[in-house]
Amino acid sequence: YSWDNDYMIGWNREEYVFFGDYNATYSFEDEDIGTTDTSIGFVDVVSSYDVEIVGSLAGHKKVIQMTADGGSGNFYDSFDTQTLGSVEFWFYIDELGNNYWEFYLMSGGSPAVWVIFTTAQEIKFRDGAGWDVIDTYIDNKWFHLKIDFDCGTDTYDVYIDGVLKATGFDFQNVQTTLDRWHLGGWTVDSGDYISTDAIDYSWSPGYSNGRNRLTTNDDILGHYPASHSFPFDDVGTNPVDWVVDETGGTVNIISSIGEHRKVLELDDTGDVIHALNIWDDVSSGTIEFWARFTDVTKALYIHISDGAWGSSTTGVNFGMLTGNFAYYTVATGWVNIVAINNDIWYHVKIDFECGADSYKGLSADKFYITVDGVQYGAYNFRNTLNNLNRITLFTDTFNNFISYFDAIDYSWDPYYSTGRNLNPTT
Structure with missing residues (x-):
C-alpha cells in the first residue's frame, strides 16, 4: 500500500528490502512519511520553503524534499563545532527553472564552503573570492557529494560520485570551527524541488569513508x-x-x-x-x-x-x-x-x-x-x-x-x- 510508512514505488519487485536505505548519520529510515519541517530529526530551522519526508525517489527510500515557493528559503542542521572533518550526502534536483539552489558549510551564519547548482546545470564552488565550475549535473538524477574541510588551513576538497574534483579550495570566510549544514534556494520557481539523503558526518560513531554510497548490488555484494x-x-x-x-x-x-x-x-x-x-x-x-x-x-x-x-x-x-x-x-x-x-x-x-x-x-x-x-x-x-x-x-x-x-x-x-x-x- 502506498500509505505504508515504508512504501517505495515498485518495492515489492525487489529481492532485498534493505536496498534503498543508506547507511549514514541521518538516513531517515525511522522518520514517518509526510513528516515536515522541524519535526524531522535532522532539521533544526526552516525558512519559507516546504520541507518534507517523502517515501521514495529514484531508488532512495525516505528522503528529504524541499519545495520552493517562488521566493527564497532554506533549512539547516546544527552540529557540534568541528575544526576538520568530512561531510557526505546525496542530492537530487528536478527541473530548475529559475536562479539556483545553494549549499553551505557554515559557522553560525557565516559561510566557509559555498556551492551553487545553476540553471545551466553547473556545479560551482566558491574558491576564496571567486567561483569555479567543477562539474555539471543532470536533472532528475542522484549525485553523491563529499567535502573534506580543515579550519586549520581554511581550505577544503570536493569529491563528486567518489571522484576528486577540487583540492585546496579556500574558504569564503576564514573560520576557526564549523557547526552548520545548510541547504537553500534563491528565488527558485514555485514547485521546483531539491532532495537530499544519507547525510553523513565523519565525527559520527561508525563513520567510514563512503559508507553512505552503499546503495546497489554492485556496491556491497561480495564485500566482507x-x-x-x-x-x-x-x-x-x-x-x-x-x-x-x-x-x-x-x-x-x-x-x-x-x-x-x-x-x-x-x-x-x-x-x-x-x-x-x-x-x-x-x-x-x-x-x-x-x-x-x-x-x-x-x-x-x-x-x-x-x-x-x-x-x-x-x-x-x-x-x-x-x-x-x-x-x-x-x-x-x-x-x-x-x-x-x-x-x-x-x-x-x-x-x-x-x-x-x-x-x-x-x-x-x-x-x-x-x-x-x-x-x-x-x-x-x-x-x-x-x-x-x-x-x-x-x-x-x-x-x-x-x-x-x-x-x-x-x-x-x-x-x-x-x-x-x-x-x-x-
Missing part, C-alpha cells in the same frame, strides 16, 4: 563487512585512513583476488614496506581479518602496539614466516602456532587483554590467536602495556612475494559483532 573492507577505495591507490611506507614495493588496493573484492595488497619487491592504522587507546578487545600470501616461506609481521608514531611499543607480536603463523616474545623467540600454505585465504582473530578485566578469560598482557575457527594460546605480550592503539603490517628485507589483507574488523567499532566479516554480503 568490517571496519576496513575498502569498498570505496580506488583500485591502485593507498588505503584510506592508513599510513604506508612503499620503500621496498607498493601498498595498494586491488580489485579482487580469490573471491574477495577490494583487497589490501602489500607487494614486497626488495625492502621493507608497511601499512599502519591507528585508533583511540583500548585496553582489551578483538581484531579480526583475512590474510593470504603468495610465499609463506618469506616473512610478514603484524604488530599491535601502543605509542606515538615512530616510537611505539609492541604488545601482540604475531606474523607469518617459514610456513607458519607464529608469535614472538623476548624470552622464547619465534614460536610456531599452525602451519599454513600459499595462496589460501585464512581468517584470523586476535583477542587481547592489557589489564585486569579478564576479557575473554584472558589475564593481563595475554592474547589468543584463532585461525579458521581454531583457538590457540593464551600467549604472552612481547611487552607489558596498559593500552593498544595501532596495527602495523610489514615485511622484512625479503623480496618477491605478496601479502593480501581484507575485512580488518575491530571490536570497538560500533557496528562490530563477532565474526561479522566471516562471510560476504549476499
Whole structure:
C-alpha cells in the first residue's frame, strides 16, 4: 500500500528490502512519511520553503524534499563545532527553472564552503573570492557529494560520485570551527524541488569513508563487512585512513583476488614496506581479518602496539614466516602456532587483554590467536602495556612475494559483532 510508512514505488519487485536505505548519520529510515519541517530529526530551522519526508525517489527510500515557493528559503542542521572533518550526502534536483539552489558549510551564519547548482546545470564552488565550475549535473538524477574541510588551513576538497574534483579550495570566510549544514534556494520557481539523503558526518560513531554510497548490488555484494573492507577505495591507490611506507614495493588496493573484492595488497619487491592504522587507546578487545600470501616461506609481521608514531611499543607480536603463523616474545623467540600454505585465504582473530578485566578469560598482557575457527594460546605480550592503539603490517628485507589483507574488523567499532566479516554480503 502506498500509505505504508515504508512504501517505495515498485518495492515489492525487489529481492532485498534493505536496498534503498543508506547507511549514514541521518538516513531517515525511522522518520514517518509526510513528516515536515522541524519535526524531522535532522532539521533544526526552516525558512519559507516546504520541507518534507517523502517515501521514495529514484531508488532512495525516505528522503528529504524541499519545495520552493517562488521566493527564497532554506533549512539547516546544527552540529557540534568541528575544526576538520568530512561531510557526505546525496542530492537530487528536478527541473530548475529559475536562479539556483545553494549549499553551505557554515559557522553560525557565516559561510566557509559555498556551492551553487545553476540553471545551466553547473556545479560551482566558491574558491576564496571567486567561483569555479567543477562539474555539471543532470536533472532528475542522484549525485553523491563529499567535502573534506580543515579550519586549520581554511581550505577544503570536493569529491563528486567518489571522484576528486577540487583540492585546496579556500574558504569564503576564514573560520576557526564549523557547526552548520545548510541547504537553500534563491528565488527558485514555485514547485521546483531539491532532495537530499544519507547525510553523513565523519565525527559520527561508525563513520567510514563512503559508507553512505552503499546503495546497489554492485556496491556491497561480495564485500566482507568490517571496519576496513575498502569498498570505496580506488583500485591502485593507498588505503584510506592508513599510513604506508612503499620503500621496498607498493601498498595498494586491488580489485579482487580469490573471491574477495577490494583487497589490501602489500607487494614486497626488495625492502621493507608497511601499512599502519591507528585508533583511540583500548585496553582489551578483538581484531579480526583475512590474510593470504603468495610465499609463506618469506616473512610478514603484524604488530599491535601502543605509542606515538615512530616510537611505539609492541604488545601482540604475531606474523607469518617459514610456513607458519607464529608469535614472538623476548624470552622464547619465534614460536610456531599452525602451519599454513600459499595462496589460501585464512581468517584470523586476535583477542587481547592489557589489564585486569579478564576479557575473554584472558589475564593481563595475554592474547589468543584463532585461525579458521581454531583457538590457540593464551600467549604472552612481547611487552607489558596498559593500552593498544595501532596495527602495523610489514615485511622484512625479503623480496618477491605478496601479502593480501581484507575485512580488518575491530571490536570497538560500533557496528562490530563477532565474526561479522566471516562471510560476504549476499
